[in-house]
Amino acid sequence: MIKQLPDLADGQVTVAGWVETIRDQKKVQFVILRDESGSVQLVRPRPEGDDEISSTISELTLGSFVRVSGELKHDERVKLGGIEVKIETFEVVGKALPENPIAEDSSIDKRLDWRFLDLRRPELNLVFRVQTTFEHALRTWWVEHDFVEIHTPKLMASPSESRAELFQVPYFETTAYLAQSPQHFKQMAQASGFGKIFEIGPAFRADPSFTARHATEFTSVDAEISWVDSHEDVMRMHEELLVAGFTAVKEKHGDEIKALFDIDIEVPSTPFPRIPLAEAKQIVADRGYVVPRADDDMDPEGERQISAYVKETYGSDFVFLTDYATSIRPFYHRRHDDDAGLTNSYDLIYNGTEISTGAQREHRVEVLEAQARDKGLDTEELATYLDFFRYGVPSHGGFGMGLGRVLMLMLHLPSIRETTYLFRGPNRLLP
Amino acid sequence: MIKQLPDLADGQVTVAGWVETIRDQKKVQFVILRDESGSVQLVRPRPEGDDEISSTISELTLGSFVRVSGELKHDERVKLGGIEVKIETFEVVGKALPENPIAEDSSIDKRLDWRFLDLRRPELNLVFRVQTTFEHALRTWWVEHDFVEIHTPKLMASPSESRAELFQVPYFETTAYLAQSPQHFKQMAQASGFGKIFEIGPAFRADPSFTARHATEFTSVDAEISWVDSHEDVMRMHEELLVAGFTAVKEKHGDEIKALFDIDIEVPSTPFPRIPLAEAKQIVADRGYVVPRADDDMDPEGERQISAYVKETYGSDFVFLTDYATSIRPFYHRRHDDDAGLTNSYDLIYNGTEISTGAQREHRVEVLEAQARDKGLDTEELATYLDFFRYGVPSHGGFGMGLGRVLMLMLHLPSIRETTYLFRGPNRLLP
Incomplete structure (x- = not known):
């Protein structure tokens, strides 16, 4: 679970959860992944001319469930818990439709519908x-x-x-x-x-x-x-x-x-x-x-x-x-x-x-x-x-x-x- | 609870439960009392010419719920757990109808009815x-x-x-x-x-x-x-x-x-x-x-x-x-x-x-x-x-x-x- 990551030493980890945020930049791609226990930043330098993983991340929809393995690194500069995971494998397990039917300010009735x-x-x-x-x-x-x-x-x-x-x-x-x-x-x-x-x-x-x-x-x-x-x-x-x-x-x-x-x-x-x-x-x-x-x-x-x-x-x-x-x-x-x-x-x-x-x-x-x-x-x-x-x-x-x-x-x-x-x-x- | 009695020292106790057996003898009255944890023998020497408690016990119906205080005594001769309680007060809290509608050999359907x-x-x-x-x-x-x-x-x-x-x-x-x-x-x-x-x-x-x-x-x-x-x-x-x-x-x-x-x-x-x-x-x-x-x-x-x-x-x-x-x-x-x-x-x-x-x-x-x-x-x-x-x-x-x-x-x-x-x-x- 994600809440356990800060206590682990740097090294190989597998994390799984749903995609909360994507920052798809030219030189680097960031994904914030959440599970029931917390959230963590995933990062990957973008290769020249893109590859399978970078394309997958570019096409990713918010809310999709993914399983990711990579290298855990403690880094005080990362705001989210002082850690990040450098993506090595990236599997989309359950892809979400692109549009979330509810927003933060949706009515309680609409929120209950979803x-x-x-x-x-x-x-x-x-x-x-x-x-x-x-x-x-x-x-x-x-x-x-x-x-x-x-x-x-x-x-x-x-x-x-x-x-x-x-x-x-x-x-x-x-x-x-x-x-x-x-x-x-x-x-x-x-x-x-x-x-x-x-x-x-x-x-x-x-x-x-x-x-x-x-x-x-x-x-x-x-x-x-x-x-x-x-x-x-x-x-x-x-x-x-x-x-x-x-x-x-x-x-x-x-x-x-x-x-x-x-x-x-x-x-x-x-x-x-x-x-x-x-x-x-x-x-x-x-x-x-x-x-x-x-x-x-x-x-x-x-x-x-x-x-x-x-x-x-x-x-x-x-x-x-x-x-x-x-x-x-x-x-x-x-x-x-x-x-x-x-x-x-x-x-x-x-x-x-x-x-x-x-x-x-x-x-x-x-x-x-x-x-x-x-x-x-x-x-x-x-x-x-x-x-x-x-x-x-x-x-x-x-x-x-x-x-x-x-x-x-x-x-x-x-x-x-x-x-x-x-x-x-x-x-x-x-x- | 009755299961705790054997571990208590001799002395004053209060017990409560339902009446499982009555032996209403000339010189002494016995009641086996059960609660969810076990059963215990209650005993009382019968006074000449009866009194309120002895009459109450004589009229007692099986299954009635009673609360009793008295003196706990360890006595190896008592088969039921090696203890008995000598009755001092005896309160019928919930009196049962005299006839139990089910017996040990009643059919499962009859037992479910009751x-x-x-x-x-x-x-x-x-x-x-x-x-x-x-x-x-x-x-x-x-x-x-x-x-x-x-x-x-x-x-x-x-x-x-x-x-x-x-x-x-x-x-x-x-x-x-x-x-x-x-x-x-x-x-x-x-x-x-x-x-x-x-x-x-x-x-x-x-x-x-x-x-x-x-x-x-x-x-x-x-x-x-x-x-x-x-x-x-x-x-x-x-x-x-x-x-x-x-x-x-x-x-x-x-x-x-x-x-x-x-x-x-x-x-x-x-x-x-x-x-x-x-x-x-x-x-x-x-x-x-x-x-x-x-x-x-x-x-x-x-x-x-x-x-x-x-x-x-x-x-x-x-x-x-x-x-x-x-x-x-x-x-x-x-x-x-x-x-x-x-x-x-x-x-x-x-x-x-x-x-x-x-x-x-x-x-x-x-x-x-x-x-x-x-x-x-x-x-x-x-x-x-x-x-x-x-x-x-x-x-x-x-x-x-x-x-x-x-x-x-x-x-x-x-x-x-x-x-x-x-x-x-x-x-x-x-x-």
């Missing part, structure tokens, strides 16, 4: 290397803490969350639904005695909205643990996990993130501030913003406001908003023992945007059934789910977190369209 | 802890070798493999398809200059068959690497990866697998034997089995036969069958330079069953288009995919491997129904 070319940009390549490191740190933390990895099915016989925003799939003689979350099956693992489980996988929402935070398919980071006393146990796991993720990203990519995004990755301190939602709304109101909602929920501007307050007051990029009203939470959230109007739940806000919802679950089946009826749900349709609770189940809780949102907020990008490998929205199924 | 109870069996719990360790070892190997993790979309505008066995999803004003594999998007990463990528995620096949090896949704283990010279480079990566996976499983679970499955996990030696398919068919024929197929492919019995031959001859549980005929491979497999009738491809056979298909891909777009037409495919429908190759792409190759199959064969289980968290088949969408 996502495979857009992803060649070093910043976007870095996004996915950061994703790799972040996820691996999360999984390593889970594995070290005896969690079991599960792969829940995405094809279900009944909706996992609600009848809204649901994709239906004709399935042999019947109809299946695409999982909106792994909720049911994460909880099933608790009844199965798995103890602590995690999953990183796709979730699907037939969501017709076009915001920077929503997609019809997204990567959901999920965990669920047995024997919680309240949502506090879930939040503690959640924040420790994020510390592990941010520590790994800072260590492995901190310098590069600084260079390409001008961002200093900070490992968050724990415990993250915890603020009951009602109190958060009061704080926001005291700052002069009244959340314009009829229900008890926050809105995106309210989340930005409370985030700003927490940053100013506690220096934290993260805040848990806790104890959401029963009216705005799903039936399976456990309610306060002393106030049925509040739930043992939280949202995690990061840099002004919600990235996660967590809760203690209601595991007492008769209470769970009553709460489902209370929300107007059809308990017949929930029969399989409710069965999970009839044969013994421990108290438990967990969270789901949007991976694309975490990356978007970590790298100060404007939309999850930038941090999703291939974005899916109401009018986007391509490429 | 999968969440079936998964409490220690062998099945172990399957998923082995899965966790195996996957984590694979990902760690990839991360250490600079692979990037991607999450490809499962909703696609056109089929990824073929028009057969395809789930269709009504998608706003249009129709989407569920990805049969991440093939297109793994290859897109090569054009994007990602170099080396991996993904473990769901794949969907509307496959109406009912074999032990097929499902409509399965977990696919995928990798793709740039700059391969042939499928040999892919096979080398593949076998190193499996060595990493098996090494980790043997280290972490070897003893338990021996105890519960009576299997000695063996870390395979590399290189795995490689046998061109035509040669393999001759070997099988020489053993007296003529593959009853009109085309050039192997059949399951042929795979068992060649596997037996390789085990006898080389002592290997794994064999790469290579150079499949063009007629039985997808259009995107690269063909031999000197024989267009053969491809740079392989299947990996493990203990008699195919677990994976790999290949070098055809990256020369004009050849790729010709091969698609040659297979009778509609190049219009492939337009987006073919575009990936028009703007420069390196040579590349990769594989897809069924996670459920690997676990099934590793643990000598009869079906992927046992090794899939929640199996999906033509007539199974529940639980």
